[in-house]
Amino acid sequence: MIYLYAITEADAAVPDCRGLEDAELRLAPAREVAGLYSTHRSLEVRPQPEALWRHDQVVEAAMAAGPALPARFGTTFAAGDALTSALEREHDRLRDQLERVRGCVELAVRVGLAERAAIEPAPEGGREYVERKLARRRRQQALARETLSPLGEVAVRARHEEGRSEDEVIRASYLVRADEVDRFSERVTLLAERNPQLWLSCTGPWPPYSFAGFEEAA
Amino acid sequence: MSTEVLPGEDVALVDLLDRLLGGGVVLAGDITLAVADIDLVYVGLRALISSVATAERQGVRLP
Numbered sequence: 001m002i003y004l005y006a007i008t009e010a011d012a013a014v015p016d017c018r019g020l021e022d023a024e025l026r027l028a029p030a031r032e033v034a035g036l037y038s039t040h041r042s043l044e045v046r047p048q049p050e051a052l053w054r055h056d057q058v059v060e061a062a063m064a065a066g067p068a069l070p071a072r073f074g075t076t077f078a079a080g081d082a083l084t085s086a087l088e089r090e091h092d093r094l095r096d097q098l099e100r101v102r103g104c105v106e107l108a109v110r111v112g113l114a115e116r117a118a119i120e121p122a123p124e125g126g127r128e129y130v131e132r133k134l135a136r137r138r139r140q141q142a143l144a145r146e147t148l149s150p151l152g153e154v155a156v157r158a159r160h161e162e163g164r165s166e167d168e169v170i171r172a173s174y175l176v177r178a179d180e181v182d183r184f185s186e187r188v189t190l191l192a193e194r195n196p197q198l199w200l201s202c203t204g205p206w207p208p209y210s211f212a213g214f215e216e217a218a
Numbered sequence: 219m220s221t222e223v224l225p226g227e228d229v230a231l232v233d234l235l236d237r238l239l240g241g242g243v244v245l246a247g248d249i250t251l252a253v254a255d256i257d258l259v260y261v262g263l264r265a266l267i268s269s270v271a272t273a274e275r276q277g278v279r280l281p
Contacts, residue, residue, distance in 0.1 A: 007243060035245075049231060052238055073238035075245060086246040094243070108233040171236065203230045209237030213244065 001043055002077040005058040006036045006207070007069040007087070007094050015061030020045075020054055028080055030087035033094045035071075036062055037083060045074045059207040067102040069094065069212040093214050101212070104156055104175050105205035107184055111144045112168045114199050137169075144170040147195055154184045159210050173210035181205055 003020055010029040019025050019038035027034045036058065045051065055073055062068040077083040087094065123129040145160060148170070152158045155174035163169045176184050181204075188202045 004245065007245075047235070047239060052231075052234055055238060056234055070238075070242045072242035072244045075242075083245075090245065097243070106237070108237070110229075110233075173237075173241075201229050201233075203233045206233070206237060209241035212242050 001040050002037045002080060002083055003040060003043055003045070004035050004037050004071040004075045004077065004083060005055060006062045006071055007098065008034050008036055008062050009066050009098060010034045012036075012062065012068075013065050015058065015065065017058060017061045019058055020051055025058065028083050028087065030084050031091055033087055033091060033098065035083050035087055036068070037077075037080075039080075043076065045076065047073065056207070063105075063207055067098045068207060069097055069101065070207045070209050090214075097212065097214065101175065101208040103178055104208060104211075105178050105181060106208045106210055107155075107174045107176050107181070107202060107204035108206060109148065109151065109172045109174065109188065110163065110168055110201045111148065111170045111172070112163065112199050113140065114197055140169045144198070147191060147198065148172055150187050150191065151184065154180050154187060157211060175208055175211045176205075178205070 003023075005019065005025075008027070010027075010032050012027065012034060014025050014027050014036070017025070020043065021038075021040060023038035023040060025036060025038055027036055052073065055070075059068055059070040077086070123132060141162070148160075151172070151174060155176050157175040159173045161171045161173075163171055174184065185202065188200060192198075192200045
């Protein structure tokens with residue numbers, strides 16, 4: 001059984017680290033691209049922090065040598081030829097996508113409200129309550145996106161998704177050139193200082209997880 | 219300056235989870251994780267995070 005970590009260029013070096021279960025890493029080339037994988041007799045992939053960080057560590061090690069597209073966590077193949085034929089089938093798209101992320105890293109930004117919304121007069125009924133809540137959420141999201149716009153100017157691409165909880169308004173991902181990361185993080189600090197009504201969190205640099213899928217190619 | 223609501227490591231783990239489970243290239247292999255597994259991870263993580271947040275509000279110092 002084969003576990004896939006990332007897609008790299010065919011002539012990339014195998015990173016000097018170990019995969020899940022401390023397994024040896026190997027490259028399966030298919031024309032100009034290659035899959036970075038490890039072989040396991042049997043493997044139960046569980047999304048535990050240790051395995052997640054290991055997957056990330058392998059992708060980051062690969063990125064040190066050249067562009068890499070991280071694979072979705074938990075991607076396995078029955079055997080090497082199944083991986084190779086998948087690489088062959090998607091070859092052109094993978095090659096183009098590698099080119100798009102070359103020299104870039106991903107930065108993750110989340111924005112939320114530092115304080116609970118002010119207490120409003122009681123709603124007249126359930127429907128008014130829901131409508132008010134939706135309208136408030138839309139206002140918050142518009143505000144958060146506007147607040148984040150200076151970050152988009154430093155990025156090659158940006159994606160915004162809705163926050164996952166009431167406190168979290170927006171989750172954003174930015175594809176940033178590696179030599180622009182300092183400028184990006186200065187802007188994050190500045191935004192946080194200027195917007196005490198919000199909390200901002202920024203992590204990274206990450207491999208381009210949010211910019212590896214083919215939907216990004218459009 | 220706005221406050222970070224979660225300790226740095228937890229923030230990073232949440233961001234990593236979002237990306238590893240929701241991003242990345244999906245090739246024609248098998249994605250071994252069932253949706254239920256992923257939901258459970260998030261539930262577990264939320265519980266962890268809110269207990270951390272609660273502990274901090276109550277003035278407990280965390281390592």
